[in-house]
Amino acid sequence: MLDIKLFRSEPDFVKQKLEMRGFNPEIVDQILELDKQSRDLTVKTEELKANRNKASEEIALKKRNKENADDAIAAMRQVGEEIKAIDDQLDTVSTELRNQLVSLPNLVSDETPAGKDEDDNVEVRKWGEPRTFDFEAKAHWDIVDELKMADFERAAKVSGARFVFLTKDGARLERALMNFMIDMHTTQHGYQEMVTPQLVNAASMFGTGQLPKFEEDLFKVEKEGFYTIPTSEVPLTNYYRDEIMDADLFPVKFTAQTACFRSEAGSAGRDTRGLIRMHQFNKVEMVRFEMPENSYAALEEMTQHAEKVLQTLNIPYRTIALCAGDIGFGSAKTYDIEVWLPSYNAYKEISSCSNMTDFQARRANIRFKRDKNSKTEYVHTLNGSGLAVGRTFAALVENYQNADGTITVPEALVPYMGGQTIIK
Numbered sequence: 001m002l003d004i005k006l007f008r009s010e011p012d013f014v015k016q017k018l019e020m021r022g023f024n025p026e027i028v029d030q031i032l033e034l035d036k037q038s039r040d041l042t043v044k045t046e047e048l049k050a051n052r053n054k055a056s057e058e059i060a061l062k063k064r065n066k067e068n069a070d071d072a073i074a075a076m077r078q079v080g081e082e083i084k085a086i087d088d089q090l091d092t093v094s095t096e097l098r099n100q101l102v103s104l105p106n107l108v109s110d111e112t113p114a115g116k117d118e119d120d121n122v123e124v125r126k127w128g129e130p131r132t133f134d135f136e137a138k139a140h141w142d143i144v145d146e147l148k149m150a151d152f153e154r155a156a157k158v159s160g161a162r163f164v165f166l167t168k169d170g171a172r173l174e175r176a177l178m179n180f181m182i183d184m185h186t187t188q189h190g191y192q193e194m195v196t197p198q199l200v201n202a203a204s205m206f207g208t209g210q211l212p213k214f215e216e217d218l219f220k221v222e223k224e225g226f227y228t229i230p231t232s233e234v235p236l237t238n239y240y241r242d243e244i245m246d247a248d249l250f251p252v253k254f255t256a257q258t259a260c261f262r263s264e265a266g267s268a269g270r271d272t273r274g275l276i277r278m279h280q281f282n283k284v285e286m287v288r289f290e291m292p293e294n295s296y297a298a299l300e301e302m303t304q305h306a307e308k309v310l311q312t313l314n315i316p317y318r319t320i321a322l323c324a325g326d327i328g329f330g331s332a333k334t335y336d337i338e339v340w341l342p343s344y345n346a347y348k349e350i351s352s353c354s355n356m357t358d359f360q361a362r363r364a365n366i367r368f369k370r371d372k373n374s375k376t377e378y379v380h381t382l383n384g385s386g387l388a389v390g391r392t393f394a395a396l397v398e399n400y401q402n403a404d405g406t407i408t409v410p411e412a413l414v415p416y417m418g419g420q421t422i423i424k
Contacts, residue, residue, distance in 0.1 A: 001101055001102055001104075001359065001362040001363045002014070002101060002104055002106070002107065002359070002362075003358075003362065004031075004035055004097075004101065007028060007031055007032055007035065008032070008035065011028050011029075011032060014028050014107065015028045017107040017108060018104065018105075018107070020108055020112075020114055020324035020325075021105055021108065021324050021325065021327075022116070022325055023104070023105075027100065027104070030100065031097065031100050031101065034093055034096055034097040034100065035097060037093045038090065038093050038094050038097055041086055041089055041090040041093060042090060044086055045083055045086045045087055045090060048079055048082055048083045048086065049083060051079060052076055052079045052080060052083065055072060055075060055076045055079065056076065058072055059072045059073055059076065102206075102212065102213075102363070103212075103213060105329045105330065106329070106330050106331055106332050106356065106357060106359040107332065108324045108327060108331075108332055108333070109296070109332040109333040109355070109357075111296075111321075111333055112321065112322070112323065112324050112327060112332070112333050112334075113321055113322075113323040113324070114323060114324055115323025115324060115325050115326065116323070116325040117323075117325050117326055118323075118326045120323040120325060120326070121320045121321065121322050121323050121326055121336070122320060122321045122323070123318055123319075123320050124318075124319045124320060124321050124335065125318065125319050126316075126317070126318040126319075127307065127310070127311060127316065127317055127318070127319075128310075128311075128314065128315065128316030128317065128340070129316060130316050130340045130342070131316075131342065131399055133342070134403070135403040137342045137343075137398070137401060138343075138398075138401060139273070139274065139342075139343035139398065140274050140275065140341075140343060140393075140394040140395075140397040140398045141273045141274035141275075141343075143397050143398070143401055143405075143407065144170055144397060146405060147169065147170075147405070147406075147407070147423060147424070148167060148168055148169075148170075149166065149167060149168060149169050149170025149171075149173070149397075149423070150164050150165065150166050150167060150170045150275075151164070151165040151167055152164050152165075159279075160279075161272075162264065162272075162277065162278050162279040163278065163279055163280060164275065164278065169420075169423045170393075172417060172418075172420075173393060173396070173409075173413075173417070173423070174282065174389060174390075174393055175416075176413050176416035176417050177389050177392055177393060177396075177413070177416075178257045178282060178284060178389055179416050180309075180412065180413055180416050181257070181284040181309055181386060181387060181389070181392075182255060182257055182284055184308065184309060184312070185255040185284070185286060185305060185386055186255065188308070189253075189286075189305045189308075190253055191253040191254060191255035191286060192252075192253060192254055192255070193255055193256065194232075194236060194239075194254050194255065194256040195256065196229075196232050196235035196236060196256050196258060197229075197235050198228060198229050198235075198258055198259060199221065199224075199226040199227065199228060199229070200226065200227055200229055200234055200235055200238070201225065201226060201227075202225065202227070203238075203241070204227075204234055204235065204238040204241070205218070205227050205234060206363060206364075207234075207237065207238050207241050207360060207363050207364030208233060208234045208237050208238065208330070208360050208363070208364070209329055209330040209356075209359070209360060209363065210227075210230065210234065213329060214329070216263065216265045217230065217262060217263050217264075217265050218230060218261075218262075218263065219261045219262075219263060219279075228261035229258060229260060229261065230260055230261060230262050231258075231260050231283060231285055231383075231385075232256040232257075232258040232260070232283070232285040232287075233285055233287055233383040235256075236254045236256060236285065236287040236383075237287055237360055237364065237366075237381050237383065238364055239254070240252075240289065240364075240366045240379075241364040241365060241366060242364070242365045242366075243366060243367075244367045244368060244369060244376055245289065245366070245367070245368040245379060246368070246369070247291070247368055247369060247370045247371065249289070249368075250289065250290060250291050250294070250368070251288055251289065251290050251294065251298060252288065252289035252290075253286070253287075253288050254286070254287045254288075255284060255285065255286050255287075255386065256284070256285055256287075257282060257283070257284045257285075257389075258282070258283065258285070259280055259281070259282055260280070260281055260282070260283045261279060261280055262278075262279060263279065264277055264278075264279060274343075274394060275390040275391065275393060275394045276341075276348060276390075276391060276394060278390060281388065281389065281390040282389040282390060283385055283387070283388045283389055284385070284386045284387060284389065285383065285384070285385060285386065286302055286305060286306070286353075286382075286383065286384045286385075286386045287381070287382070287383045288302060288381070288382040288383075289366070289379050289380070289381055290379065290380045290381075290382065291368070291379070291380070292357070292358065292377070292378075292379075292380050294380075295355050295357060295380035295382060296333070296355060298355070298380075298382055299333060299335070299353060299354070299355040299382055302353050302382055302384045303319065303335045303337070303353040303384065305384075305386060306337055306351040306353055306384050306385060306386045306387060307319065307337060309386060309387050309392070310337070310339060310350070310387070310392075312412045313392070313396065313410045313412055313413070314410060315339055315340065315392075315395050315396065315399050316339070316340040316399070317337055317338060317339045317340060317347065317350070318337075318338050318340075318347050319335050319336070319337050319338075320335065320336050320338065321333075321334070321335055322334040322335070322336055327354075328352070328354060330354070330356045330359045330360055331354035331355065331356055331359075332354075332355050332356065332357045332359070333354065333355045334352055334353065334354040334355075335352070335353045335354075336349050336351070336352050336353075337349070337350055337351040337352075337353070337387075338350065339391065339392070339395040340395065340399065341394065341395055341398055342398045342399065343398055348391065348395075349391075350385070350387050350388050350391045350392060350395065351384060351385035351386065351387045351388065352384065352385060353382070353383070353384030353385070354382065354383055354384065355380065355382050356380070356381045356382060356383070357380050358378035358379070358380055359381075360381045361378040361379045361380065361381055362378055366378065366379050366381070367379065396410065404424075405424070406422050406423060406424040407422070407423040407424075408421070408422060409421050409422065409423060
């Protein structure tokens, strides 16, 4: 959520940043008008309440002096009715003001490229060369079917489209990837492993920005009012919700492997085959809590941590900086890492690493104090996939396929596959 003080002090700056995202800058004027109404009504009701308190003292004095206080009592009732009417009006204005504020995205960083959509994203770097095959390469959905590593048909019977059973070596490979990623982030990159709830309440979804704007993308357990998590960013970021953190905690670096659940609203017809766009998938997530002055350096480091997974697996990828028109709702700056998939003859997103600055912290009320005498400040939160396991699985299968239909297990994964070097 954005700071209303910024609207008051730098309205033109806010307009310019929102316009970069495709928002009508007039909303800034609407918010400022609501803010003015709210402040004016607050002053008015406080004056009336002060008058009521004074009248109440006068009535008490008259009663002690055995004087008639009927007129004063009637006048005080009239003031009370005026206060109630203004309080009701203030509640309406304040609610509308809050609704407007929570509907707005984060302001993009000055380092975020201008642009309208994904065509305007900027490639930052590439790593590795896409493999040239001397045989007809297959798509991962055909490979896993032939090697009995996955069963999409029975998953559709049991659950529906965009679900999968991973079987035999497929299940083993998925588990190996998850363990490999978690071990790398904990032993090499300094993250603390967490096992999180995978059902969260609405307050948690609001804190990280999924609610109210993106409810259609979520699965909800209606009876209990829980939501299944779209990513472990949600429980991990809300770990410190409504708390004041000690400065000596920073940086706080969490990682967790969870199932993730997404309705994929609006994705009909897109990536309907294989493991790229599922309703349920595994992901290893990284979340960081940082002091404001350190968050952009932390973003660079976290992105490198995600890239290191692909480098160690020796799978080609590229890193791009998302433009203002393609960046996520809560992010000020985002890098997407895209892995090379031969079946698409293109790079596909496998990780998104974002600096949310204080946007989530304001919604979730996560603050810190530099010392016991300093005022509270909002922390900066960051999150990144380290990586999406299903997409890594798909990329590995396609990039390591052999002419005889087998898959070579990357050297780094062999210990996690019990010494197995070939899937056949």
